Amino acid sequence: FTQQCIFYCPMEPNKVQPEGGLNVTLTIRLLMHGKEVGSIIGKKGExxxxxxxxxxxxINISEGNCPERIVTITGPTDAIFKAFAMIAYKFEEDIINSMSNSPATSKPPVTLRLVVPASQCGSLIGKGGSKIKEMRESTGAQVQVAGDMLPNSTERAVTISGTPEAIIQCVKQICVVMLESPPKGATIPYRPKPASTPVIFSGGQAYTIQGQYAIPHPDLTKLHQLAMQQTPFTPLGQTTPAFPGTLLPLHYLVCTSWLDASPPASTHELTIPNDLIGCIIGRQGTKINEIRQMSGAQIKIANAMEGLSERQITITGTPANISLAQYLINAR
Structure with missing residues (x-):
């Protein structure tokens, strides 16, 4: 029942208000990063x-220690639109406040990401992109429908950017389209993954830590091996035997890592041109967080300095962590 009512609840009749708006009950889900969620919650939830x-x-916010959170907004359409307006204006306020400490002169747009069942995205785009083009032109907002479904789900992200007024008008039009074209079949909702797990490199193999076990990670191992071939860092100690697909007790891996006599964490610095830093950070920091998770290294990017055309990146970790982080940064 819940899955069939992500955007339309048949318990409520589809009536028209005197103002010409729809009077139905909706549930709309938003995908937000931690900083955005913190802004919405406010101090002590105020x-x-x-x-x-x-x-x-x-307004409900998903629990969990995740880089991304789902914000679910449910209610009559007028309540939904009021909530969206408050969120959009709050984000604009945050942008204005951040600009007071920044040399940037042009104000970036407010951006919201809706989570929409993939079966409804065709109606949202329209034949030959006609519907989404109409929405862009009539509201002034930028609307993008992701080509790929969100991980382990049958939903896609719909990104809306613009002024708060443009975003509100765009959301209204999206709701109308969603009501006219309910989801087809069952929808597997997107659930953000927990925060990244620690990564350990031992004996030339990568492991992720889950509870009391170290789980071999073949993809990270391959990346690690490739990084070793292309960076000056050389992994120390190759005594740990490989156990493909086997759970290793964490204490065993820790002990053998000590026997490997791996050196303590070190620091490596590199500089990146300002015009390339965006592709390394990614939207809302998604790419740099991904690199941190995959490499197991701590990565800090210095703030832009006036008059300098480069930014300094500081990578901290074991030689294996640093090598993989450096390789992934260069690949970006």
Missing amino acids: TVKKMREESGAR
Whole structure:
């Protein structure tokens, strides 16, 4: 029942308000990063409490230690649109505040990401892209529908960028399309993965730590081996036997790592041109977080300095961690 009612609940009749708007109950899901969620929650939850009270919508935020969170907004359409307006204006306020400490002169747009069942995206795009083009032109907002489904789900991200006013108008039009074209079949909802797990390199193999076990990670191992061939760092100690597909007790891996006599964490620095730093950081930091997770290294990017055309990146970890991080950065 829940899956069939992501955007349309048949318990509510589809009526028209005197103002010409729809009067139905909707549930819309948003995908947000940690910083955005923190802004919505506010100090001691005061901001989200105010949004709930003033909009009349139910606003729930998914639990878990995840880089991404799902924000679910449920209620009548007027309440939904009020909640969206409050979120959009809050994000604009955050952008203005961040610009006070930045040399940037042009204000970036407000961006929201909706999570939409893939079976409805065709209606949202329209034949030959006609519907999405119409929405862009009539609202002034930029709308992008992701080509790929979100991991382990049958949903896609729909990104809306623009002024708060443009975003609100765009959301209204998206809701109308979704109501006219309910999801087909069951929808597997997107659930963000928990924060990255630690990565250990031992005996030339990569392991991720889950509970009391070290699990061999063949993909990271291959990347690690490739990185070793192309960077000046050389892994020390190759005494740990490989156990493909086998769970190793964590204490065993720790002990054999000590026997490998691996050196303590070290630091490596490199400089990247300013015009390339964006492709390394990625939207909302997604790419740099991915590199941190895959390499197991700590990576810090210095702030841009006036008059300098490069940014300094500091990588901290074991030689294996550093080599893989450096390789992944160069690959980006």
